[in-house]
């Protein structure tokens with residue numbers, strides 16, 4: 001019978017997945033950089049606890065979608081190899097669509113959270 005993994009091994013495998021994706025997937029690196037910028041801006045503008053919650057949800061959603069997209073790509077490539085197949089296209093396009101949907105959601109959250117304090121700042125500095 002297969003040996004049950006320890007919690008440590010479970011987390012280690014999951015972390016390996018994050019690291020492998022971060023080192024190979026350009027889109028994931030871009031999203032990580034954007035997430036860091038969002039966290040920095042949130043700290044600089046001292047957004048509310050509720051806004052932090054929204055930002056964390058958006059970040060979690062985008063990074064999760066990127067990781068799932070990478071998993072789907074790897075699984076499809078493993079299955080079809082070099083062959084072109086309409087179901088491979090469907091799976092990869094749907095996974096890419098999930099990333100797009102999450103990124104659009106995150107962009108809307110970013111606008112809702114950051115526009116009011118940025119407008120206030122612009123008024124305070126006499127730019128508006």
Ligand SMILES: Nc1ncnc2c1ncn2[C@@H]1O[C@H](COP(=O)(O)OP(=O)(O)OP(=O)(O)O)[C@@H](O)[C@H]1O
Pocket residue numbers: 025027069073080081082083084085086088089092093096
């Ligand atoms: N085996 C295949 N059969 C049919 N269409 C495919 C196949 N592999 C990829 N495609 C099409 O090409 C697109 C790009 O696939 P690819 O594997 O290059 O991912 P990618 O866009 O490079 O992903 P990422 O940039 O996130 O690594 C897919 O969304 C799909 O439309």
